[in-house]
């Protein structure tokens with residue numbers, strides 16, 4: 001049975017939020033009081049009053065951070081500012097990926113497996129259950145007071161479990177026969193290049209004879225040609241292997257859950273170019289942060305913003321959003337609320353998307369009542385369609401109020 005719940009939070013994230021905090025806690029700092037004097041009356045806030053992150057500059061960086069920087073610097077900015085980073089909460093999709101990687105790593109690293117195949121399988125199933133429990137607890141904590149569904153109901157749970165355990169069984173067999181050996185530890189190998197400040201954990205590095213391969217493990221089936229991001233990530237790991245091991249891998253590979261591999265020969269010049277591009281992205285980010293231009297450089301789009309946790313606070317996103325983006329996202333003034341713990345709801349008169357300005361969106365089934373002090377709300381990912389007027393929250397609906 002599906003459970004439809006939501007999350008609502010009131011956090012001091014904008015000047016208006018800080019104003020409310022000052023009114024509630026007059027002993028707060030003088031900086032906050034200055035904010036109060038310069039802020040609004042406390043009764044109304046312009047819908048454009050969304051926060052600007054002030055992230056810490058980047059020193060060292062991983063291949064995945066390089067990919068994030070080349071997608072959206074503002075998103076990285078939010079995730080590196082402690083006032084907003086908690087909004088980046090784990091998804092069940094990412095959790096399944098982490099569990100699959102953990103099981104695969106053990107299958108590759110551990111050597112004392114039972115001879116009996118059914119006992120071996122039982123051990124892998126126990127490991128899967130243990131890792132799932134860990135990730136489910138993490139998700140429940142991050143999304144409280146919403147109640148995520150049990151792991152068995154997560155999208156693609158059963159399929160990912162079957163694929164992961166099957167791949168792990170094959171891996172155990174392969175490793176115990178000694179057909180491959182790991183370099184520097186096997187899967188999830190930590191690597192670092194002090195010169196460029198690039199570091200990371202490659203999914204797997206395999207050595208067969210004199211040849212080294214760097215492999216990205218996927219939980220899906222039928223891996224096609226790697227995406228630009230997958231390829232960049234593998235090229236950067238190839239650089240790391242070169243810096244640490246002193247030789248280039250012969251190939252960069254993506255392995256799907258069936259064990260099939262999409263392999264490409266490594267061209268060292270392409271790997272060095274990927275590193276130069278990543279370093280330039282880091283330098284650009286640090287400069288943009290120093291010049292307070294994060295909002296100005298953002299380029300929101302349907303694909304780029306689709307899964308971004310920071311949409312509820314991202315001014316460029318709301319300014320660009322149109323209903324035909326197909327996103328379940330809306331923001332505006334709170335014109336109705338239900339505070340009964342049994343069935344809390346909120347009704348928002350929309351400012352955004354702009355082509356729906358002035359219409360109402362009603363969201364029922366919230367996990368908790370909306371704060372009585374809040375006058376504005378932004379919501380994403382309810383049950384239903386983009387442009388809906390009447391919808392229901394799901395456990396992973398995000399609502400920010402201020």
Ligand code: SF4
Pocket residue numbers: 072074075078298299300301304305308309310311314316317
């Ligand atoms: S919503 Fe879009 S523009 Fe805003 S931070 Fe996220 S990805 Fe970037």
